[in-house]
Amino acid sequence: MKLIRDLSDYFRRKGSDNLIPIHPIDYCFLRPEHVPYINRLCEEYFWPDIDVSECLQYPDFTCVCLYNKLVIGFGLLYPEASVTEAYLSFVFVRPDWRNLGIASFILYHLIQMCPNKDITLHVSATNPAVLFYQRFGFQIVEFILDFYDKYYPENSSLCKHAVNMRIKHIS
Numbered sequence: 001m002k003l004i005r006d007l008s009d010y011f012r013r014k015g016s017d018n019l020i021p022i023h024p025i026d027y028c029f030l031r032p033e034h035v036p037y038i039n040r041l042c043e044e045y046f047w048p049d050i051d052v053s054e055c056l057q058y059p060d061f062t063c064v065c066l067y068n069k070l071v072i073g074f075g076l077l078y079p080e081a082s083v084t085e086a087y088l089s090f091v092f093v094r095p096d097w098r099n100l101g102i103a104s105f106i107l108y109h110l111i112q113m114c115p116n117k118d119i120t121l122h123v124s125a126t127n128p129a130v131l132f133y134q135r136f137g138f139q140i141v142e143f144i145l146d147f148y149d150k151y152y153p154e155n156s157s158l159c160k161h162a163v164n165m166r167i168k169h170i171s
Helices: 002-013 032-045 052-057 102-112 129-135
Strands: 025-028 062-067 070-078 085-093 118-124 139-144 162-167
Touching (some): 025 102, 032 052, 032 070, 032 085, 052 070, 052 085, 070 102, 085 102
Parallel strands (some): 085 118
Antiparallel strands (some): 025 062, 139 162
């Protein structure tokens, strides 16, 4: 958003009529046309060979954030991890779009979709998102050594340890 404002300001100062149009941020369920873009984002920011097309089976448990057809964020929840539990696979927002409330909106929406189930997730032990999830009521259940070992390359400097977090449904 800052980049768009900066570009608009630049053109305005130049007296140009070619202002960059500002579009609304849209939220929708996952659709087939989003899958290739989300897979690329997952490969760039997480690890290779992620395919989220399985989530098309559960569109009500997904949330995609778009800016003029550009995927800027998404959340994917697997509702049938067990009878009493759903699993939050991903919540992601592009770095330039963070701190605008997008991830909060996505996570709030996904939590609301599973009112009768606990929701669990795994996140890197050093990821600041741990604090983000705690603000929503998730609690650390377990610390898991080398959880991401099978996902990250051997020479990766990223933390391979994870925490398992859970939010209990309200009865």
